[in-house]
Amino acid sequence: MKGSYKAKRTAGNVIAYIILILISIIWLFPFVGLVLQSFRSYATEYGGMVDYLVPKAFSLDNYKFLFDLSQTNYLLWYRNTIVIAFFVTLFQTIVVLCVSYALSRMRFTGRTFLMRFWLILGMFPGFLTMICLYFLLKQFGLTQAGAIPGLILVSVASSGMGYYVCKGYFDTIPKALDEAARIDGATRSKIFFVMTIPMSKPIIIYTALVAFMAPWCDYVFASYVAFGHDSSYNVAVGMTRWVWTNDYQGYFTRFCAGGVLVAIPVTLLFMFLQKYYVEGVTGGAVKG
Amino acid sequence: MKKKLVSVMLTTAMSAALLAGCGQQAAQEVAETATDAAETVAETATDAAETVADTAADATEAVAEDIDYGSGEVKVWVADNVVDFTNEQIAAFQAEHPEMSGYTFTVEAVGEGDAAGNMITDVEAGADIYAFAQDQIARLVTAGALEVVEDSNAEAIKAQNDAGAVGAATVGGTLYAYPLTSDNGYFLYYDKSVVTDPSTLEGIVADCEAAGKNFYFEINSGWYQTAFFFGTGAELTYDTDDAGNFTKCNSTYASDAGVVALKEIAELASSKAFQNGSAISNATNVGAIVDGTWDAQAAKDLFGDNYACAKLPTFEGADGKTYQMSGFGGFKLLGVKPQEDEGKLAVCDALAAYLSSEEVQLARYNAVGWGPSNLNAQQSDAVKADEALSALADQLQYTIPQGQYPGDYWSLATSLGDSIIAGEITAASSDDDFMKALTDFQATCESYAQ
Amino acid sequence: MAQGTDNKKTGALSEFFKAFGRGFKDIGVTFAEGDWKTKLSYLIFGFGPLLRGQFVTGAALLACEALFIWFMTGFGWKYLSKIATLGTVATKKVGRKTVYGDNSFLILLFGVLAIFAVIALIAVWYINIRVNRKEELILKSGKKLPSNRDVIASLFDKNFDKTLLALPVTGIFIFTVLPIVFMILVAFTNYDKNHQSPTNLFTWVGFENFKNLVSFSGAGIGSTFVHVLLWTLVWAFFATFTNYFLGLAVAMLINKKGIKFQKLWRTILVMTIAVPQFVSLLYVMKMFANDGLINGYLLKWGIIKNYIPFWTDPVLARITIIVVNIWIGIPYMMLIATGLLMNIPEDLYESARIDGANPWQMFRSITLPYMLFVTGPFLLTQFTGNLNNFNVIYLLTQGKPQSVNLAEKAGNTDLLITWLYKMTVNDTNYRMAAVIGIMVFVVTAVISLVVYNMLPSVRDEEGFQ
Missing domain, CATH: 3.40.190.10 (Periplasmic binding protein-like II)
Incomplete structure (x- = not known):
């Protein structure tokens, strides 16, 4: 009886391994393809689409192209994206912490109204407001040449509405701790800075990680705000043109190379901080 | 991107003589020299530059004083x-x-x-x-x-x-x-080793099919599509007023000629060699492609020694007649x-x-x-x-110069092409189906003109 | 249950009106009973507090008034005065030079901003009155007013919420609320490619755009709207539940007893979360193209004779999108499920196993109920998120293939959100885009409301509280 159970389980595990290996292949295939294409030689094999996977000759042509500022602004776009990601991460984390703390720990008039109102606001599609945001930013000179601070401003300004996960985390910190500190004469701000924040390392890292990853994908709004000014594009805006616009013949392998360079830092960071990410999304999922 | 510096310098020298505000005569002079052999261009251009220099200077001075x-x-x-x-x-x-x-x-x-x-x-x-x-x-x-x-x-x-x-x-x-x-405008780029005779559509498609290569024609573009429609004699033009409004649509798509053209498109789309597209860098395994001059360099890179180009082919319509493909210039x-x-x-x-x-x-x-x-x-x-x-x-003699079309026309044409590619309209559809699709198409085209 | 919430709502509503009434009474009583300082404060904000030595409060109130006057005289009034017509002065030519007339866009935008400013001013005015009243009452009762230092200190203690929320709320107001109100109003104008600022004026047209949306004849886009809406719902349903169940399955597979390298498998899967979508999805799009890698190899190996039209056949394109979305979505669900599965007490399974339950039965009666209960709200947010899942659709197909049967350039895989985007960016058809946007909101809100009230976890929590 026991033996057959064990045999069954071994058989089950074998099947499980086979499925897992299959899944891994499917999941990794596009990335392997991306990397292989990025090494296809531009000079000898042409930079456009081909219908085979493994290049006939490997070369660094495409990477050399990306690093040559006389030919492309890729490095500028890359720098822009890092700058945007950095500041958005910094300010967004601060804003989210402030809002979450206020909503989790303090009781004030209009609290529930504010939460409901933001919930409803979140149901409007963001693109609707693009043109309006564009002209608002233009009033402050934050489009085209000033697009980078403009993009940071818009991301940070509306980030207060993404407080759910963080507030959920604060809710789990016992209120008794706060009250004890208040009896000892600590002010609200002291409690926030000295007690709550140090206890919230996982959620801070989660918030920062999510904030950092978003600007790398921002194509829609960034292209709308920065149009006609190549040096203030971000990587997504600059590079999608290589795929979508016919002016860029033979840029496909360069796109792949650029994509690999974009993916590396984000992926590394993500792998490194994966534990916190899991904690955040799991908590968020349960809270809704 | 390597620039031919010499030629650029030559022409800059020439143009130096020839600015807006210079006399027509000077323009003519330089223009004539331009048609001469390349070596002599430089000299004559400098000459021209000198001869016009005075008059040009006068003219620009006068302008500069005024404005x-x-x-x-x-x-x-x-x-x-x-x-x-x-x-x-x-x-x-x-x-x-x-x-x-x-x-x-x-x-x-x-x-x-x-x-x-x-x-x-x-x-x-x-x-x-x-x-x-x-x-x-x-x-x-x-x-x-x-x-x-x-x-x-x-x-x-x-x-x-x-x-x-x-x-x-x-x-x-x-x-x-x-x-x-x-x-x-557009014409045919092809691989000499694949396509032996680029003069008929049927031949090109057969050659590509036999070689397992792709034939690219962007039939879901209002721009490329007209090669068929104008080829069979169907018409589509718009009149505009000074403010850019479309006042009238002249269309004969909903006609026998239109049906022949649309049928031919559907016929082409049913070939296994057919691919929809017109950008060489996005194309793979190319036997032939209908594309424009902007892709000439890419085509040369792609085809190498087998690079060749030709005017668009003729096709035999469902009515048995042979038509030369037309299109836009x-x-x-x-x-x-x-x-x-x-x-x-x-x-x-x-x-x-x-x-x-x-x-x-x-x-x-x-x-x-x-x-x-x-x-x-x-x-x-x-x-x-x-x-x-x-x-x-070569192709231009068969095409019509592209006039003004409302933006909606292009996307309507994309819809028509997509419907064929997706098999909503197929080569096997009845003439009535084709006629209905074209009648709708024409009615919508007409609705764009106020 | 439903009645209970209804009562609560009407209660809240009457409470609101009562508060409103109290507010008016406050204003009257304060004026009648107040001293001259208070009375003058009705015109000059913060006058009373300033004279009573409350410099911080007084100066803040006065600054608000000054800011309002500065804004209105220098900027706001110019636009607000024209909001009824959205401008009448047309652009004209003087010689070859262009002299732009009224800019309807800016009139609408800053007109709305000015209206908000007026509302804000009234609110500050009311606060100003309350402050005066409070100070008078404190003085009357013989107590001392709090010092200026106390007022500032309270911003970091009792009133810390105001400090924390001031900037975020302002930011959301300017960069979210204002634009949304603006775009809702655009739905009632004829702002489109023929009425484009600054060269042309646009104006109010009432409900004409909404009529166009529900008109099923001629140039109306009613049938296209229904078509796109249906696909949006179908897509959201499949995208949410395929990911949910497959993600759960993969998580259970990795968690299975005796499976080694759990971390490795998870890491491989989460690559799709880490790599920016515009890179991975654009590559996948090319991979599945008619002349792409997949078709290329299948043809080369002789498995198929003709290429498979992954993106160009309407039905196949939809299926491919959902499949690719599984590739994107499974890892996310897998991460969540992994954490939650560990919370299920192991002895539940043990006792089930002793009772002779097979794995499927255990899944049906233990795992699934637990997961559904815990992740109900998550499923809802996933669903509404998928309704608006722009990236996957736009990067893969851009809504194509189009069809002669669909109006306004809608494609067979267009969601409302991608359709809206194309209207805005490619066509500058802002008026219809605004209408579609409002519809997206209505759909999202209705679904959220209905489903939220049906969720078991929500109901139980209410009972529990």
Whole structure:
């Protein structure tokens, strides 16, 4: 009886391994393809689409192209994206912490109204407001040449509405701790800075990680705000043109190379901080 | 992108003689020299430059006294691969016009497709001078993103460019843009080792099928589609008024000719060699592709020794008759945005006229291979010897110059093409189905004209 | 249950009106009973507090008034005065020079901003009155007013919420609320490619755009709207539940007893979360193209004779999108499920196993109920998120293939959100885009409301509280 159970389980595990290996292949295939294409030689094999996977000759042509500022602004776009990601991460984390703390720990008039109102606001599609945001930013000179601070401003300004996960985390910190500190004469701000924040390392890292990853994908709004000014594009805006616009013949392998360079830092960071990410999304999922 | 520096320098020298404001005669002189053999061009050009120098100086002085151009920034949008070229030309322009030294010029890479969309989103933040494909002109006029070409420039443009290009730049009865190229048409690139006889569509498709290669034809584009419709004699044109509004649609798509054309498209789409598309860099395993001159270099790289091009093929319609494929002859244009400052407008006018002048067109051909719209430049030996351009020239006799079409037409045509590719309309559909699709199509086309 | 919430709602509503009434009474009573300082404060904000030595409060109130006057005289009034017509002065030519007339866009935008400013001013005015009243009452009762230092200190203690929320709320107001109100109003104008600022004016047209949306004849886009809406719902349903169940399955597979390298498997899967979508999805799009890698190899190996039209056949395109979305979505669900599965007490399974339950039965009666209960709200947010899942659709197909049967350039795989985007960016058809946007909101809100009230976890929590 026991033996057959064990045999069954071994058989089950074998099947499980086979499925897992299959899944891994499917999941990794596009990335392997991306990397292989990025090494296809531009000079000898042409930079456009081909219908085979493994290049006939490997070369660094495409990477050399990306690093040559006389030919492309890729490095500028890359720098822009890092700058945007950095500041958005910094300010967004601060804003989210402030809002979450206020909503989790303090009781004030209009609290529930504010939460409901933001919930409803979140149901409007963001693109609707693009043109309006564009002209608002233009009033402050934050489009085209000033697009980078403009993009940071818009991301940070509306980030207060993404407080759910963080507030959920604060809710789990016992209120008794706060009250004890208040009896000892600590002010609200002291409690926030000295007690709550140090206890919230996982959620801070989660918030920062999510904030950092978003600007790398921002194509829609960034292209709308920065149009006609190549040096203030971000990587997504600059590079999608290589795929979508016919002016860029033979840029496909360069796109792949650029994509690999974009993916590396984000992926590394993500792998490194994966534990916190899991904690955040799991908590968020349960809270809704 | 390697530039042919020598030729650029040559032409800059020539154009130095030949600015807006110079007499017609000087233009003629230089133009004549341009048709001479290449070696002699340099000398004659310098001669010409010298001879005109005096009159030109007089003219510019007079102008400079009258107008204070002020200062400011002029933004120029051109396609990515001519950014460097345009910068060089602007440098030459500036050297020629010290009286406009208050202006700085910046060139940005904005594709001809994106330019119109971006201009319309925010005219004020858009470029002062921008290149665009002609299908956008009516839309740009309606949105107030194009200034009328100044009278004296307009006369020169009409005299010096081919009639099709002038027509493309005209909305209603008004000239709104400066023609840049006359090469926005399409023809056949093919692999000599695959396609043995490029003269019939059936032959090309059979050869590609046999070799397991792809034949690319972008049938879901309103631009390429017309090769079939115009080929069988169906018509589709629009009349416009001066404000860019469409007043009338002249269409005979819902006819026997239209049915033959649509059937042929469906027939082509049913081939296993058929692929929808017209960009060489996005194409794989290519046997033949219908594409334009802008892809000439990419085609050469792709096909290598087997590179060849030809006019579009003929096809045998379902009614048993043989038709020559037609299509659009199209043009690239340069537009100037309306300005709130007259001095700046004058600068923009002058620069646009300069960038679309014969010399710069020729230089542009030498640098990036764009076929000129200027009549004299078209006659130059280098242009005449160009394989892709001569295939295009062969094709041009069968095409009609592309007039003005509403933006909605292009997407309607995409829908028609997509419906064929998706198999909503197939080669096996009945004539009634074809007729119904075309009647709807024509009715919708007509609804775009008020 | 439903009645209970209804009562609560009407209660809240009458409470609101009562508060409103109290407010008016406050204003009257304060004026009648107040001293001259208070009375003057009705015109000059913060006058009373300033004279009573409350410099911080007084100066803040006065600054608000000054800011309002500065804004209105310099900027706001110019636009607000024209909001009824959205401008009448047309653009004209003087010589060759262009003289722009009224800019309808800016009139609408800053007109709305000015209206908000007026509302804000009234609110500050009311606060100003309350402050005066409070100070008078404190003084009357013989107590001392709090010092200026106390007032500032309270911003970091008792009133810390105001400090924390001031900037975020302002930011959301300017960059979210204002634009949304603006776009809702655009739905009632004729702002489109023929009425484009600054060259052309646009104006109010009432409900014309909404009529166009529900008109099923001629040029109306009613049938296209229904078509796109249906696909949006179908897509959201499949995208949510395929990911949910497959993600759960993969998580259970990795968690299975005896499976080694759990971390490795998870890491491989989460690559799709880490790599920016515009890179991975654009590559996948090319991979599945008619002339792409997949078709290329299948043809080469002779498995198929003709290429498979992954993106160009309407039905196949939809299926491919959902499949690719599984590739994107499974890892996310897998991460969540992994954490939650560990929370299920192991002895539940043990006792089930002793009772002779097979794995499927255990899944049906233990795992699934637990997961559904815990992740109910998550499923809802996933669903509404998928309704608006722009990236996957736009990067893969851009809504194509189009069809002669669909109006306004809609494609067979267009969601409402991608359709809206194309209208805005490619067509500058802002008026219809605004209408579609409002519809997206209505759909999202209705679904959220209905489903939320049906969720078991929500109901139980209410009972529990």
